[in-house]
Amino acid sequence: xxxxxxxxxxxxxxxxxxxxxxxxxxxxxxxxxxxxxxxxxxxxxxxxxxxxxxxxxxxxxxxxxxxxxxxxxxxxxxxxxxxxxxxxxxxxxxxxxxxxxxxxxxxxxxxxxxxxxxxxxxxxxxxxxxxxxxxxxxxxxxxx
Amino acid sequence: xxxxxxxxxxxxxxxxxxxxxxxxxxxxxxxxxxxxxxxxxxxxxxxxxxxxxxxxxxxxxxxxxxxxxxxxxxxxxxxxxxxxxxxxxxxxxxxxxxxxxxxxxxxxxxxxxxxxxxxxxxxxxxxxxxxxxxxxxxxxxxxxxxxxxxxxxxxxxxxxxxxxxxxxxxxxxxxxxxxxxxxxxxxxxxxxxxxxxxxxxxxxxxxxxxxxxxxxxxxx
Numbered sequence: 001x002x003x004x005x006x007x008x009x010x011x012x013x014x015x016x017x018x019x020x021x022x023x024x025x026x027x028x029x030x031x032x033x034x035x036x037x038x039x040x041x042x043x044x045x046x047x048x049x050x051x052x053x054x055x056x057x058x059x060x061x062x063x064x065x066x067x068x069x070x071x072x073x074x075x076x077x078x079x080x081x082x083x084x085x086x087x088x089x090x091x092x093x094x095x096x097x098x099x100x101x102x103x104x105x106x107x108x109x110x111x112x113x114x115x116x117x118x119x120x121x122x123x124x125x126x127x128x129x130x131x132x133x134x135x136x137x138x139x140x141x142x143x144x
Numbered sequence: 145x146x147x148x149x150x151x152x153x154x155x156x157x158x159x160x161x162x163x164x165x166x167x168x169x170x171x172x173x174x175x176x177x178x179x180x181x182x183x184x185x186x187x188x189x190x191x192x193x194x195x196x197x198x199x200x201x202x203x204x205x206x207x208x209x210x211x212x213x214x215x216x217x218x219x220x221x222x223x224x225x226x227x228x229x230x231x232x233x234x235x236x237x238x239x240x241x242x243x244x245x246x247x248x249x250x251x252x253x254x255x256x257x258x259x260x261x262x263x264x265x266x267x268x269x270x271x272x273x274x275x276x277x278x279x280x281x282x283x284x285x286x287x288x289x290x291x292x293x294x295x296x297x298x299x300x301x302x303x304x305x306x307x308x309x310x311x312x313x314x315x316x317x318x319x320x321x322x323x324x325x326x327x328x329x330x331x332x333x334x335x336x337x338x339x340x341x342x343x344x345x346x347x348x349x350x351x352x353x354x355x356x357x358x359x360x361x362x363x364x
Contacts, residue, residue, distance in 0.1 A: 005148050009155060016159040020166060032288055033166050040289035044278050112292060
């Protein structure tokens, strides 16, 4: 249960990070708050869109999906099933691979680092690790 | 479990409030740098040049940093022109600003290039603005991106920021535009070869032929 709660909280933070980047990409607000980073360089690069969709939108959908699955997994009917944690682990694996590819592009192709993107990558990696820990934990059984 | 949902609710509210704050406190483009000044003063500046002062031929380009055709020319043709004509000393290239009224951020970009020029890096910024031209297609405020570009070429960011805020080159940019208007520039990029408007094709081969021809005319 604690695993799913931790994942829900992490996914909520990740959702807002991705939402901020996505809103910026579709023109809501102006300059990204980025400190000394290169957020605008990354956001203005050709890789900021994949298949015609802003990359951050994939993050919004991904985190929303993980949050929804984690919340469903916390319902009494699902608490003892492994399905939700398996699905979260699968989604987080995809998220981690996608984040790793984006980080590679930032470092070696775009040559600029977006702090918000790194924050998202770290959150996704944390969700992935917690979900792996959840997979190793035996599901508690309550006998009737 | 109740405590968890309370925590989730509180976190949602806090993050939502932070998001609204981040979106609302975004600065707009420095106004002084992005608009035509009330008064235009000739400061004697006639554009940054590339190439030898003793080159027999001079090309003056009237360009707009937000114009896609100018970006295409700078990215595709200019490297060859530099290699074949500018570096060997056959031509000197002069860049003049001609911000078009339909482009919301072309004055801002021109100002960013002037602020880079103040630190001896006009051409580096010129190249960055054209090579990363997707900013011109999004319609979004590129202030942050220009700052990133300034950082990428090694500008002193404090000086760059102060320069942009002051809008000190807005009059110079407008003077250049008015000069172009007087010379009948009717679009960007427009070129003059030794003072005569060039009406040929905008590719390196055509430029080479025109510049060779201009040099030959001087020898006759």
